[in-house]
Amino acid sequence: MKRLIDRAAALARPTILLGAAVALASCGGGDNKGKEKGGRGGPGQGTPQVGFVTVQPTTAAFVTEMPGRTSAFESSDVRPQVTGLIRRRFFTEGSFVRKGQPLYEIDPRLYRAAANQAAANVQSARANAEATRIQAERYKPLAQIEAISRQDYTNAVASAQQARASVAQTRAALETARINLNFTTVPAPISGKIGRSLFTVGALVSATQTDPLAQIQRLDPMFVDIQQSAADLLALRRSLATEGVIPATAQVRLTLEDGSDYGQVGSIEFGEAVVNQETGTVTLRARFPNPQGLLLPGMFVRAKFAQAITQRAYLVPQQAVSRDPKGNATLMIVGPNNKAMERKVTADRTQGAYWVVTKGLQTGDKIITQGLGLLRPGQTVKPVPANTPQPVKAPPQGQEQQQGGQGKQGR
Structure with a gap:
């Protein structure tokens, strides 16, 4: 019995080898056909389709x-130009102020007194100038008839000129005193939004200090x-x-x-x-x-x-x-x-x-x-x-059936 089984197996072996060879040959033929259809692109591939755009300059x-x-269009520090105590503040911190608007008042009493004194000095200088002018005019005819010496007349004329110069000096002093008096009211140098006040009422400020009273920004x-x-x-x-x-x-x-x-x-x-x-x-x-x-x-x-x-x-x-x-x-x-x-x-x-x-x-x-x-x-x-729709084709009917059959076999 064992001999009969070995003999049957030996007869079946050539048949199995022949079937495998036929299967390999059929697979190889399929690849060659795919290459012939696809060209150089590989199995099953044709000339690739690409989208393009044409450029123009x-x-x-x-x-x-x-x-x-960012930085402010205009920025200005509010600074005192005279020395004194701050008596009042006229603005609200963080508000909008306009150019020339009063912001602070510095004690003006000393500066008002200085302005009054300068005004009095101007009046005194004017009176002296008038007296020396009249004296010089009176000496002129007397000097012509030699009733007085020429030197006395020359001295009278010089005194009159000095008196006129004294009037100019006292006027300048009066203008300076009035300017200082005006500086006791500190105005806004520009229009804009004012920040916090760095000095309170009662603080002593001076024209030489480094810190501003406040800052305004446009x-x-x-x-x-x-x-x-x-x-x-x-x-x-x-x-x-x-x-x-x-x-x-x-x-x-x-x-x-x-x-x-x-x-x-x-x-x-x-x-x-x-x-x-x-x-x-x-x-x-x-x-x-x-x-x-x-x-x-x-x-x-x-x-x-x-x-x-x-x-x-x-x-x-x-x-x-x-x-x-x-x-x-x-x-x-x-x-x-x-x-x-x-x-x-x-x-x-x-x-x-x-x-x-x-x-x-x-x-x-x-x-x-x-x-x-x-x-x-x-x-x-x-x-x-570019953006041309890509054609999508359905596979051949025989291929669909073959794929369907393989799917059923897989199940």
């Missing part, structure tokens, strides 16, 4: 965003001091001189500390001609309206504005540009005979959803923006305009 603004600090409009790197400014000026870039007079927008947009639009007033040695930056000053008082001095903001305009640039969708290991910008274009070609370009900044390309492209170049996943330079492509 345009103008692109050189938009920069830089940090800045907050509408408002200045924003923007810090720009000196290296960036130098590169911009070189571009303006050599690369067909023109200066821009664009408006400035602000982003506040909470990330919100300020809403009001400002303009650049001037740029300083000195580089800060500690930070290596140049200060640009912008002016903004501040009717609601939202901006306060010392706030940190970010300013966005266009410093220059590139007259010939290309706007390329960001998904079309990639970077090589050295950081150079590259993109794929549709070349002759529908061959994909890699192109190095200069793309230093973005504008919205686009890269601003200034070098490396020509008018009418077809930039591949879709289907870049497995695309290689030199590969034949089927270019279609």
